[in-house]
Amino acid sequence: MVDEMFDGESGQKIGKQIVLPMRKAIEISFKSLKIRFWRSMITVSSIILAIAFLSQILIGSSIIRSLKGGSKRSVEARVAAMKAMKAAIGVDDSEELIALNRDLRNLDARIEVLKEELSEAAQTEVEEPEGDETGKTGSDALAALERRVIDLHAQIKAVEDKIGAEAGAELIASNNLLIEERNRHDVLKMALEGGGGESKEAVGSASDAPQGFFAGFEARDYWLVSIALIVCFVGIVNAMLMSVTERFREIGTMKCLGALDSFIVKLFVLESMFQGSLGTFMGIILGVVLSILRAWWLYGSDNFRFFPWSGMLACMALSQAVGTLLTIVAATFPARAAARMQPVDALRAEQ
Amino acid sequence: MKQSIVRTRGVTKIYKMGDIEVHALRGIDLEVTTGEYVSIMGPSGSGKSTIFNMIGALDKPTVGKVYIEEVDVAQLDAYELAWLRCRKIGYIFQTFNIIPVMTALENVTLPMTFAGLTTDESRDKGAVLLELVGLGDRLDHKPFELSGGQQQRVAVARALANDPTLILADEPTGNLDLATGREIIDLLKKLNEERGVTVISNTHDHKMVSVSDRIVRIQDGQIERIEDTSDLNITLGSIDGETE
Numbered sequence: 001m002v003d004e005m006f007d008g009e010s011g012q013k014i015g016k017q018i019v020l021p022m023r024k025a026i027e028i029s030f031k032s033l034k035i036r037f038w039r040s041m042i043t044v045s046s047i048i049l050a051i052a053f054l055s056q057i058l059i060g061s062s063i064i065r066s067l068k069g070g071s072k073r074s075v076e077a078r079v080a081a082m083k084a085m086k087a088a089i090g091v092d093d094s095e096e097l098i099a100l101n102r103d104l105r106n107l108d109a110r111i112e113v114l115k116e117e118l119s120e121a122a123q124t125e126v127e128e129p130e131g132d133e134t135g136k137t138g139s140d141a142l143a144a145l146e147r148r149v150i151d152l153h154a155q156i157k158a159v160e161d162k163i164g165a166e167a168g169a170e171l172i173a174s175n176n177l178l179i180e181e182r183n184r185h186d187v188l189k190m191a192l193e194g195g196g197g198e199s200k201e202a203v204g205s206a207s208d209a210p211q212g213f214f215a216g217f218e219a220r221d222y223w224l225v226s227i228a229l230i231v232c233f234v235g236i237v238n239a240m241l242m243s244v245t246e247r248f249r250e251i252g253t254m255k256c257l258g259a260l261d262s263f264i265v266k267l268f269v270l271e272s273m274f275q276g277s278l279g280t281f282m283g284i285i286l287g288v289v290l291s292i293l294r295a296w297w298l299y300g301s302d303n304f305r306f307f308p309w310s311g312m313l314a315c316m317a318l319s320q321a322v323g324t325l326l327t328i329v330a331a332t333f334p335a336r337a338a339a340r341m342q343p344v345d346a347l348r349a350e351q
Numbered sequence: 352m353k354q355s356i357v358r359t360r361g362v363t364k365i366y367k368m369g370d371i372e373v374h375a376l377r378g379i380d381l382e383v384t385t386g387e388y389v390s391i392m393g394p395s396g397s398g399k400s401t402i403f404n405m406i407g408a409l410d411k412p413t414v415g416k417v418y419i420e421e422v423d424v425a426q427l428d429a430y431e432l433a434w435l436r437c438r439k440i441g442y443i444f445q446t447f448n449i450i451p452v453m454t455a456l457e458n459v460t461l462p463m464t465f466a467g468l469t470t471d472e473s474r475d476k477g478a479v480l481l482e483l484v485g486l487g488d489r490l491d492h493k494p495f496e497l498s499g500g501q502q503q504r505v506a507v508a509r510a511l512a513n514d515p516t517l518i519l520a521d522e523p524t525g526n527l528d529l530a531t532g533r534e535i536i537d538l539l540k541k542l543n544e545e546r547g548v549t550v551i552s553n554t555h556d557h558k559m560v561s562v563s564d565r566i567v568r569i570q571d572g573q574i575e576r577i578e579d580t581s582d583l584n585i586t587l588g589s590i591d592g593e594t595e
């Protein structure tokens with residue numbers, strides 16, 4: 001085998017280098033990734049961090065927009081439901097019933113407070129028996145309040161007799177839900193604005209259903225996303241540039257050994273495609289986990305029902321595209337530049 | 352009459368570094384015939400490496416022409432240049448230029464892969480070549496597990512991968528101790544004698560003189576003289592000027 005190749009000596013003309021099949025390029029690039037596994041992992045971890053940052057910003061901003069809109073809409077839906085119920089029952093009776101119930105709840109609260117005070121007073125009485133006066137007025141007030149409660153119950157009974165006990169109970173339950181929802185919305189609003197800074201009217205402006213990806217985007221979101229993109233760009237380009245320039249000598253050596261420029265570029269495209277898609281995918285997972293944890297921590301788990309699951313998918317797809325493309329481009333440009341050099345220049349160009 | 356494998360005509364190389372021009376070569380006319388063992392000698396900075404790069408088509412001359420087997424290298428397209436570097440010429444560098452992450456065998460089989468050999472074929476042939484340079488038991492060692500001399504042997508085996516007709520060895524012994532360097536020289540001489548491979552080499556070791564057919568002495572980018580060792584005939588090298 002060795003000898004038959006020596007007939008090159010008989011002065012044959014210069015042939016053309018064969019173009020290796022794609023399969024061979026894939027094989028070599030995989031082997032190359034495998035043999036520098038840990039070095040590759042360092043590059044990949046830069047991509048993971050950059051993309052985790054980007055996707056966390058994208059998803060975080062999507063969550064905030066969605067929570068604002070969703071929570072507002074949920075309160076509005078409750079209000080509408082109440083309105084419909086009131087109309088069915090009769091507006092005056094409903095409002096009276098609601099007012100009575102509110103009074104009753106307030107009274108109950110006052111009675112609780114008073115009882116607490118009395119029991120405290122009773123304890124101090126053991127040591128100082130002069131505190132009798134407050135005790136007396138306290139229990140008098142308590143008795144008065146309890147009479148008011150009985151009175152209120154009678155009034156409520158009267159209204160309920162008029163509109164039907166079942167409808168009354170339903171109305172009150174619905175009203176309680178509305179109050180609960182409003183409280184939750186207020187807490188959320190405070191959490192959002194506390195973290196969000198100047199966007200005061202945001203809850204109102206986001207009340208339309210967010211449809212397109214940039215729907216509901218505000219100046220602050222554009223700012224954040226731009227910063228995230230820049231950080232991501234710099235991180236990935238830096239990582240790829242380093243991992244390619246430290247291989248300029250290898251590129252020069254491969255050219256001396258008869259590699260075509262296009263084959264060298266192909267190797268780097270394949271390697272970076274693999275690193276880019278893997279790193280980006282892991283980065284997105286990290287970003288999703290982080291942004292969900294953050295939203296949970298800041299806004300509570302009962303707001304998860306407003307989660308922008310489809311919007312989150314869009315953010316993930318966008319991050320995947322950005323990360324993979326950026327990685328490939330950032331690796332291919334320096335690799336192509338080195339592959340086009342004269343071999344000696346590539347050999348000399350160390351870092 | 353033996354045929355010419357390398358011929359240069361008026362090869363000039365000027366490196367431009369800002370405003371300063373460095374004349375590395377000032378018109379080199381050199382002809383090497385098939386099967387010869389030629390040494391290039393000269394002081395540091397005289398342009399030896401530059402000549403190797405020009406002959407090996409690793410860089411372009413500023414002026415002048417390089418012919419490999421009577422084909423003008425400047426006329427070759429990218430595919431033909433790659434073919435030439437892959438199959439016609441074997442390079443050995445002072446700095447070895449072994450790919451550090453690959454094993455000895457992988458380094459040797461890489462040019463075979465570029466030439467289109469299958470994995471099995473190249474593995475068999477790579478093992479034979481490493482055996483030839485005395486590293487038959489080191490196939491799967493990484494370069495950092497090998498001594499400098501052993502790494503240079505890997506480079507020699509790699510240079511032989513596609514059975515080149517020409518081996519260019521620029522200071523193959525530069526980073527080696529005297530004894531190891533001589534082993535490499537002996538190895539090159541053996542290849543030259545047994546396989547008829549043309550060797551153009553460059554070393555500071557004067558022992559090199561004894562194995563060479565001719566010695567080309569370079570001074571300041573020009574051929575000072577060419578010594579023929581076989582009949583101790585000292586011929587004057589063309590000191591150029593007349594070629595373009």
Ligand SMILES: Nc1ncnc2c1ncn2[C@@H]1O[C@H](COP(=O)(O)OP(=O)(O)OP(=O)(O)O)[C@@H](O)[C@H]1O
Nearest residue numbers: 366368373374375394395396397398399400401402
């Ligand atoms: N890339 C370059 N840019 C600028 N000048 C260069 C470059 N390469 C070589 N030179 C210059 O060209 C001249 C010849 O260099 P060359 O490397 O050919 O010398 P050499 O004979 O191989 O020396 P040595 O024995 O030290 O290796 C030197 O003056 C050197 O400074």
Ligand SMILES: [Mg+2]
Nearest residue numbers: 399400401522
């Ligand atoms: Mg040199």
